[in-house]
Amino acid sequence: MRILMLGLDNAGKTTIVKRIMNEDVSSVSPTLGFIIKTIEYDGYQLNIWDVGGQKTLRTYWKNYFEKTDTLIWVVDATDRERLDDCRLELKGLLLEERLSGASLLVFKNKSDVPGSMTEDNVRTGLQLDSIKTHKWKIMPCSAMTGLNLQEGLQWVVQDAKDRLFLY
């Protein structure tokens, strides 16, 4: 299975991947290109592609769309300033033909930080309810505490199973 992990820079994508892999999360450098990690979950091999989110790198995102089963969109719940940016980037992605078959998991990351945005804030801010083209789900999570990372992958795998069953 191919999972594409995208989001604005500083959302916590790399830290999430590192936490899932049980690696050190305290000295993660900003991603200069991309990272691929393979993990086994529930009998599935998940190839997670973590691509840098800096403006310079966003033009490269399109190189990764092919064969994506699930798009994990990581949002920084402490970044109210850029929530609208975040919405626009996501909206653009969902128009991409090559992502049309992918499901969408929105991770509301940094939920461990007091005073960060609620699930409703993010849901409204990103206008998730208007998404009709993709199956989607939002989950609060934290790369620091590990909150819901496992549950997120469970959703991804279950979703893949459901689709296999359908076709």
Next chain:
Amino acid sequence: MAEPTNEVASKERFFRYFQHEITALQESMQSLSSHSTTGGERNDAIEHILARISRLSSDVKDASSYIPPYDQRIYSEAISALSSKLQSIRASFAPRAKFAFKSGNGFTTQKNASAISLNDAAELASQQRMKVPGWESSAESSFATTPAELRSPAPERVDEGEEVKGFDGNDPVNKVLQAAQQATIRKPSFSQSTSVSISNHHGIHILLPSSAAHATSSGTLSNLSNCVVDMSVPTATGRPFAGLTLKNIKNSLIVCGHVNGAAHITNVSNSVIVVSARQYRMHESRHCDVYLQCSSRPIIEDCKGIQFAPLPKVYMIENDAQPENNWDQVDDFKWLKSEPSPNWSILSKHVEENVWRDVVPGAFGKGLDDILHAVNLPKA
């Protein structure tokens, strides 16, 4: 940036080709076990994969004229990770070495060769570089032992703001600050809030008191000019920011204090930034001096004239003594050539320790202008 578009195009084309190849190679490796061993089918497949890896590796060499060095490094590390993955798969075919990963409900956090971590590769590569000598812990400069009051400015110039809740929109603290524009130093109270937000100020000195410590879960400073903001006290006493954002700041001194996550900086010009952070991310900024403690590699993007220096000792807390400081290991997202980036350099003329210790906190009747001047900024 002035890069010929065809160069960008070939870089991108290669990038896409490379991505396609390693995905395909990974897939063929994964299906190796399904090939029959009789008739040498599996061996053929292995041979085929080997040939493809070696072709990919020579393709990277051929493309070296237009691929930036850090990409080359990442490509090469990906290739060697692929090779070792193949090796471990072959080893698993050996009859005696048969074992299987359990696939239960949890993660099997296999940190084996199939985890191709390009970032790890980059980190490994960076470890080969010259290490920056660590900073000795200095007993005389420890914040923890100095009561915040002693570091505070002269009491008659201090404004205690009202206690307020919530800081969005019509930020009451900002109102309090604005109402007190005449006084030189502001000590706003953030004792009821969970975050610090300071915006839309010109020509004021803000000193965040230690009572703001529990408000430092995250911080945002925006639209400031000719200001001095010092947040080092509350963030040193055990409550660092989870993350800090600086945006649209001119001609100011910002002493950020400690950040457990990233210091995310956008559109700051002609300013001095002092910060200890896990990550340093600077965008669209010009002509700044940055005094930095950073355990990961700092990055800049769309910046010019940024000068870096290590964090002054007076701002160090015990934690800063241990992790390595990568203040001068800056990566420029907008500089892909092998020569050093012209957009940043190492600050040659540091502001003296005693200035940080004596002048910046506003003691001895030093005003805003004196402080800005002391850190080499134009007066307000």
